[in-house]
Amino acid sequence: VREELAPDAMILRHFVLPQAKAILAQVSTVVECSPFRHMITPGGYGMSVAMTNCGDYGWVTDRQGYRYSAEDPLTGKSWPPVAPLLYQLAVEAAEQGGFSDFQPNVCLINRYAIGAKMSLHQDKDEKNFSYPIVSMSFGLPAVFQFGGLSRSDKVQKCLLTQGDVVVWGGASRLAYHGILPVKAGYHTDTGDCRINLTFRQVD
Ligand code: MD5
Ligand code: FE
Numbered sequence: 769v770r771e772e773l774a775p776d777a778m779i780l781r782h783f784v785l786p787q788a789k790a791i792l793a794q795v796s797t798v799v800e801c802s803p804f805r806h807m808i809t810p811g812g813y814g815m816s817v818a819m820t821n822c823g824d825y826g827w828v829t830d831r832q833g834y835r836y837s838a839e840d841p842l843t844g845k846s847w848p849p850v851a852p853l854l855y856q857l858a859v860e861a862a863e864q865g866g867f868s869d870f871q872p873n874v875c876l877i878n879r880y881a882i883g884a885k886m887s888l889h890q891d892k893d894e895k896n897f898s899y900p901i902v903s904m905s906f907g908l909p910a911v912f913q914f915g916g917l918s919r920s921d922k923v924q925k926c927l928l929t930q931g932d933v934v935v936w937g938g939a940s941r942l943a944y945h946g947i948l949p950v951k952a953g954y955h956t957d958t959g960d961c962r963i964n965l966t967f968r969q970v971d
Contacts, residue, residue: 770864773914773924776900776938778865784857784904785931791965792906792957794851795877798822801848802840804879810834816884822848824873825970827893834893836874836970850875850967858902858967865935867900872967880910880950880962888913888923888946891968899969900937906930906965907958908950915944928964930955 771779784791804818807829821827825836826847840847854875862870878886891901905928912934915923921944928934936943950962 773926773934773936774916774940774943776866777914777936777940777943778934779926779928780861780864780933780935782931783861783864783933787853787857788906788931788957790853791857791904792963794854795963795965797851798848798877801845802826802843804877805842816881817886818879818881818884820847820877822854822875822877823850826874827876827968836893854965854967857904861902861904861933861935862900862937865900865902865937867935867937870900870902870967870969872902872969874968874970876966876968878964878966880908880947880964882908882952882960883949884962885949886947888915888919888944890942890944891966892942894968894970896969896971897941898937900935900941902967903934904965904967905932905934906963907955908953908960908962910950910962910964911948913944913946913948917942917944919944930957 769781909929913923915921
């Protein structure tokens with residue numbers, strides 16, 4: 769089921785629901801090598817979302833700024849690889865969304881405990897905005913906000929639940945978006961948190 773959010777932005781409801789447990793098992797494998805951590809923003813605040821990555825590069829932030837790094841600053845080693853199942857599903861979702869030739873080489877993994885949020889922002893650390901971003905959600909539901917190209921544009925609110933995939937690129941690639949604080953709850957597959965994976969192509 770494909771829900772259009774805006775030009776070149778859509779939700780594929782339950783697209784990875786059958787594979788949810790297998791994907792979360794791959795997340796556990798990643799976390800054994802590169803644990804979740806609360807990164808520090810350039811402004812000096814700890815993020816409420818805990819993060820890790822797999823792939824050739826990972827998204828990181830510290831007092832120096834936001835960037836993609838080939839090494840995990842916590843371990844000093846490469847990030848773990850993207851499992852073939854994850855890669856394949858991200859490519860299929862992008863195709864469903866109308867984006868062919870997507871070869872993601874970064875998977876940012878976000879863990880939201882109850883109350884964690886992500887303020888309205890644009891994803892603009894990737895340099896090449898011609899590639900889409902594919903996001904997969906698991907565990908506790910969360911309300912995401914999807915706005916326009918200006919911070920002050922009106923936002924749509926939408927609930928993301930286990931197995932939902934969001935694909936956005938093209939005209940929506942630089943749309944403002946965010947996640948409202950996750951409400952208390954329990955999910956059989958994740959316990960008391962929400963997990964989100966975003967697949968990106970950076971070079
Ligand atoms: C998340 N992650 O759920 C969010 C949202 C990030 C990030 O924003 O940069 O890691 S991913 C799904 C999403 C939500 C709202 C709008 C859009 C995508 N969008 O621009 O289409 O952890
Ligand atoms: Fe984002």
